[in-house]
Amino acid sequence: xxxxxxxxxxxxxxxxxxxxxxxxxxxxxxxxxxxxxxxxxxxxxxxxxxxxxxxxxxxxxxxxxxxxxxxxxxxxxxxxxxxxxxxxxxxxxxxxxxxxxxxxxxxxxxxxxxxxxxxxxxxxxxxxxxxxxxxxxxxxxxxxxxxxxxxxxxxxxxxxxxxxxxxxxxxxxxxxxxxxxxxxxxxxxxxx
Amino acid sequence: xxxxxxxxxxxxxxxxxxxxxxxxxxxxxxxxxxxxxxxxxxxxxxxxxxxxxxxxxxxxxxxxxxxxxxxxxxxxxxxxxxxxxxxxxxxxxxxxxxxxxxxxxxxxxxxxxxxxxxxxxxxxxxxxxxxxxxxxxxxxxxxxxxxxxxxxxxxxxxxxxxxxxxxxxxxxxxxxxxxxxxxxxxxxxxxx
DNA sequence: CGTATTATTGACCACTTTCAAAGTGAGTGG
DNA sequence: CCACTCACTTTGAAAGTGGTCAATAATACG
Numbered sequence: 001x002x003x004x005x006x007x008x009x010x011x012x013x014x015x016x017x018x019x020x021x022x023x024x025x026x027x028x029x030x031x032x033x034x035x036x037x038x039x040x041x042x043x044x045x046x047x048x049x050x051x052x053x054x055x056x057x058x059x060x061x062x063x064x065x066x067x068x069x070x071x072x073x074x075x076x077x078x079x080x081x082x083x084x085x086x087x088x089x090x091x092x093x094x095x096x097x098x099x100x101x102x103x104x105x106x107x108x109x110x111x112x113x114x115x116x117x118x119x120x121x122x123x124x125x126x127x128x129x130x131x132x133x134x135x136x137x138x139x140x141x142x143x144x145x146x147x148x149x150x151x152x153x154x155x156x157x158x159x160x161x162x163x164x165x166x167x168x169x170x171x172x173x174x175x176x177x178x179x180x181x182x183x184x185x186x187x188x189x190x191x192x
Numbered sequence: 193x194x195x196x197x198x199x200x201x202x203x204x205x206x207x208x209x210x211x212x213x214x215x216x217x218x219x220x221x222x223x224x225x226x227x228x229x230x231x232x233x234x235x236x237x238x239x240x241x242x243x244x245x246x247x248x249x250x251x252x253x254x255x256x257x258x259x260x261x262x263x264x265x266x267x268x269x270x271x272x273x274x275x276x277x278x279x280x281x282x283x284x285x286x287x288x289x290x291x292x293x294x295x296x297x298x299x300x301x302x303x304x305x306x307x308x309x310x311x312x313x314x315x316x317x318x319x320x321x322x323x324x325x326x327x328x329x330x331x332x333x334x335x336x337x338x339x340x341x342x343x344x345x346x347x348x349x350x351x352x353x354x355x356x357x358x359x360x361x362x363x364x365x366x367x368x369x370x371x372x373x374x375x376x377x378x379x380x381x382x383x384x
Numbered sequence: 385c386g387t388a389t390t391a392t393t394g395a396c397c398a399c400t401t402t403c404a405a406a407g408t409g410a411g412t413g414g
Numbered sequence: 415c416c417a418c419t420c421a422c423t424t425t426g427a428a429a430g431t432g433g434t435c436a437a438t439a440a441t442a443c444g
Contacts, residue, residue, distance in 0.1 A: 014281070016281065016282070016284075016285045018285070018289065018375055019375075019377065020375075022289040023289070024284055024285040024288040024289045026281035026284045026285070027281065037274055038270070039267075039270075039271055039274075040274070044278050044281070044282075045281065067267070068263075071260075071263035071266060074263060074266040074267045074270055075231075075259070075266045077270055078230070078231075078266055078269055078270045078273060079231055081270060081273045081274060081277060082229055082231075082232070082273060084277055085273060085276055085277050085280060086236050088277060088280040088281055088284065089206070089208065089218035089219065089236070089237065089280055090208070090236075091284060092208075092216055092218045092280065092283060092284060092287055093208045093210070093216040093218070095284055095287035095288040095335065096216040096287040096334070096335025097210065097214040097215070097216045097335055099431080099432095100431075100432065134389095134390070134391090135390070135391060135392095136390085136391095142288070143287065143288025143289055144432075144433090145432075145433060145434080146390090146391080147391095147392085147393085147432090147433075147434085147435095148431090148432055148433075149391095150391060150392055150393080151392080151393080151432090153391095153392095154392070154393085166441090167390075167391065167440085167441080183210055183211075183212075185211065291399080291400095292399075292400070326421095326422070326423090327422075327423065327424095328422085336400080336401090337400075337401055337402080338422090338423080339400090339401075339402085339403095339423095339424085339425085340399090340400060340401075342423060342424055342425080343400095343424085343425080345424095346424075346425085358409090359408085359409090359422075359423070
């Protein structure tokens with residue numbers, strides 16, 4: 001990669017893969033996210049677009065020069081990287097300690113939260129959104145098999161925590177129930 | 193936390209905990225590591241010293257002023273944070289996709305590698321080091337129970353992959369065997 | 385309409401956890 | 415010096431969660 005850039009539209013995934021094919025998603029690139037490592041030459045993971053994408057790219061050398069001359073760019077990148085680090089570490093808790101059902105609920109709350117902040121719709125009352133991932137992608141994100149993902153999504157539906165229209169459109173009648181299922185704090189904290 | 197700083201000696205852990213007590217270690221702070229988030233007020237996780245420690249601290253406000261006036265500090269912190277992000281993401285693969293035995297082997301190789309680079313000893317031939325963690329801390333790091341950790345350490349010993357002297361001192365007769373067990377690439381890549 | 389992709393469901397099994405008991409070793413005080 | 419305690423570790427047996435393999439269903443697309 002001899003460029004860096006930022007996502008304008010579309011979705012990409014960051015994944016790591018073992019020799020025998022096991023793969024783990026380690027990040028999701030959404031509009032406004034930054035791509036690339038200033039000061040690095042090798043990309044540590046696979047970056048795969050899952051939809052058509054538009055990106056705004058810069059050649060790396062000129063970008064690094066710009067960074068030398070404009071200190072606030074490095075400071076801004078530092079803030080963004082710290083946010084990514086927080087997200088990665090939160091995900092480590094999900095991967096290491098949560099049950100399959102809690103993992104699904106965690107993923108759905110994250111997507112719901114992001115969707116709400118994007119549409120300026122609140123999180124009180126019913127929340128409705130599209131899942132941008134296949135069952136297999138969800139499995140790779142959550143460290144599960146796609147069969148387990150399918151089963152747990154069905155279980156959450158049977159228990160009334162979520163409603164499905166088609167395969168991908170999800171309605172959450174009561175966010176606090178979903179958060180309870182995710183094992184997160186029910187009360188407070190929800191600053192979108 | 194109204195200060196930032198850097199570890200001089202000793203070891204601390206970063207952990208996240210759920211209400212019901214399940215905990216996941218999300219990072220290890222070793223000598224030379226940086227602690228704190230310039231530009232943030234709240235710490236997202238628990239920081240716990242597991243040994244006596246010496247740290248070199250700065251009050252946050254003056255440090256942030258210094259960062260404004262010395263661009264290279266932000267650039268250096270960006271590099272360090274990118275390294276931490278890479279480590280966190282590599283660990284996501286371990287947590288999400290590896291078996292208990294592979295997790296143990298992965299942890300041991302990381303400690304061995306760190307130890308080797310610290311002592312300038314190579315990784316060819318037998319490698320010997322102290323584990324700075326209890327079984328419980330290993331379990332929290334790996335997303336396992338301490339019983340499973342104990343069983344898998346015993347299994348690796350029975351299979352001759354490692355040798356134990358006491359509970360904490362480990363000898364690896366052949367690093368490539370351990371790396372094989374970790375599910376990592378055996379060949380190449382080992383630049384310490 | 386047929387094929388390919390994605391998703392659901394079932395049966396069975398393996399791995400990890402849970403619960404319980406016993407072992408080890410360092411440090412303390414009689 | 416030895417028994418005692420406490421923290422850490424090992425080991426066993428039973429239970430449960432998620433994985434594997436396999437068949438079926440739904441959906442999209444040519």
